[in-house]
Amino acid sequence: MAEDVFKALADPTRRRILDELVERDGQTLFEICTRLVTKHGLGLSRQAISQHLAVLESAGLVHSRRQGRYKFHDLNTEPLERIVTRWLKPDTPEAP
Template identity: 55%
Template sequence: MDDDALDRIFKALGDPTRRRIIDRLRERPRQSLFEICALSFAQDGATLSRQAITQHLDMLEKAGLVRVEWSGRTKLHTLDAGPLRAAVGQWLQTHL
């Protein structure tokens, strides 16, 4: 876990929209982009465009926090807490 990886992970966590996406993916894995958009609107009242959500998901994926799996024409997103654990374990724990 190098410095750039820590950057990506902490930056990914530094946005409330992305934290809520993580919240929901933790409650239920394998959600499609449309499901995430619908829940963002239903639960947060957030009127974000689909592309905005896509870009957030891309960041989460590049940070290694979200894994992707294709099923036909739908892209299923699943939370991977591994990098989160690694980041906390390597960096945060020495500072607490």
């Protein structure tokens, strides 16, 4: 649903997670945690990030694949392209 995508994008931490995944796909929960802490100084618990990833996944923005005791997360930009074109009129002038 578009509803889930918009709600997923509403949170700044979740957008940061997408930022990290667009840099490198296939990161685990712990990798994302340490990245958010070191690079952005966010002091969040592991569960907070886990819940954010669940929201992103149910919105279709992130796919995950389990492998042993690791769970790798991949970015999926497909839902992003759909939602915004909703309000872009077909005659909207493109940047020349």
